Amino acid sequence: MTDLSTDVRVRYPAFTLEVAHVFPGHGITALFGPSGCGKSTLLRVIAGFERGAKGRIAYGDEVWLGERAYLPPYRRGVGYVFQDARLFPHLTARGNLDYAHRRAADVAARYSFDDVVDVLDLAPLFERRVNQLSGGEKQRVAIGRTLLARPRLLLMDEPLAALDTRRKGEIMPYIGRLPNAFGLPVIYVTHALEEVTQLCDRIVALAEGRIAATGGVAETLERLDLSSVQGRFEAGVMLTGRIAAQDMALHLSRVDIGSARLEVPQIALAPGQEVRLRVRARDVSLALTRPEGLSIRNALDARVLSIEPEAATAFAEVLLDVGGQHLRARVTRAAVADLGLGEGQPVVALIKAVSFDRQALPRDNRAEA
Structure with a gap:
């Protein structure tokens, strides 16, 4: 298990993100907070997509960002799941999975193609085109494709945001299995407390670009001083x-x-x-x-x-x-x-x-x- 250490800053004209935190190399950590608090920006910094970021990011002893260091995204070994599935529309579900599997053929594999298919129950979807998949099925295929790229760390940016409550309920158990099934830590961006409750082991709560609280799910949610972060209606x-x-x-x-x-x-x-x-x-x-x-x-x-x-x-x-x-x-x-x-x-x-x-x-x- 390898921890991810971050001490980063990103400045925009109307917003500044400043976060120092060590993400443990196991389980699912929620990046939680209201819209505009910096959750997705921090995820992009970790992935290497924000070239204006300053500070330090280290994955164990490997420095991804430092005073004289910048490791590009493709060398960080990070898997990124977006809000939209971003599947190749001209391929079947199987074709999308095969594409990632072939590209990662030289990467040391801790799990097989069949392992991913089994955990995410993808076999029944193999022959369908993307336009024949439901929103939840598309996201399962997208997660499978990301896993088959053999990442060391999985970043998920509100992957259920486009789904209704029923579809979210169907896909959450699959996401919850990922760390144990693949030995893969997950950083999970969301502003939905149901997702935090059902999926996550710990929370990093952000407010206005800074950390408002960190800790286990139960003890963090019960804090009375975090009602504004949770939203008083949903607290x-x-x-x-x-x-x-x-x-x-x-x-x-x-x-x-x-x-x-x-x-x-x-x-x-x-x-x-x-x-x-x-x-x-x-x-x-x-x-x-x-x-x-x-x-x-x-x-x-x-x-x-x-x-x-x-x-x-x-x-x-x-x-x-x-x-x-x-x-x-x-x-x-x-x-x-x-x-x-x-x-x-x-x-x-x-x-x-x-x-x-x-x-x-x-x-x-x-x-x-």
Whole structure:
């Protein structure tokens, strides 16, 4: 495993990117933040596409950018997946894959053509022309073509941005397998928190060209001071649990998160499998006692950890402990006052099952095939 060390600057008339960070040589790292924060620019700097970049980039002991060094993109061994698939329209899916495979014939191979086809389930697409592929199928072929170039590092620039929620849900499991299947670290640009939650091991959050936060997904998302980076409408947390039971008749899954249990729309995973769930702060309500006669399926015993009023608005963010994991609730300041909420206070967190988008929930598409 080889780390990527960056300490770079790029200056434009109206924007400056300054980032110093070490990207670990394993797993998937999210470059996350609002539009215009510098995510794609940083990815282009790493790939060598921004000749105006200054500073230092080193892949292990190999210097890609330095005071007197500049390694061109084709010598960095980087694979780049763009928002659009950029496939050759005159070739079939198989033809696109063969093209990359032949060009990389002299590159030491850690995996085979058949490995890529198997992991991405590409064989059924072989004979189709590009115009006969769906958006998700095009991106799978594009990822396969990039892998067959035998990169050492995979850069993905919002590869799901053009897909609807259902197609994103179908392709995310394939992307999630890439690091383990091919021994390949991934840097993944996105502004979609569902993608971060389901795919990534860690986050580098950017704001206005600088790093706002770094860390694991769960602990970074729960930070109340990063609401502006997440977007207050989408801010929330990631919970990790295991499928406890499947209710086939009611199309519900029951998920254990520590000592608590959640009911969510059915997830296509087997009992015992680990699952990540994103819960938005705006989808969490609070009560002082366990209510009765409600349609809300989830009532979780919780404890208030902190309360942070939001400046110049009617709202406050409440951080909660639920069985050792954390929830965020976005409520009004008036609700905080009326309920007399304070740190350490026991409460009941209420979450509607329908607040979980069924199309965005994780799935095992190999089991479905």
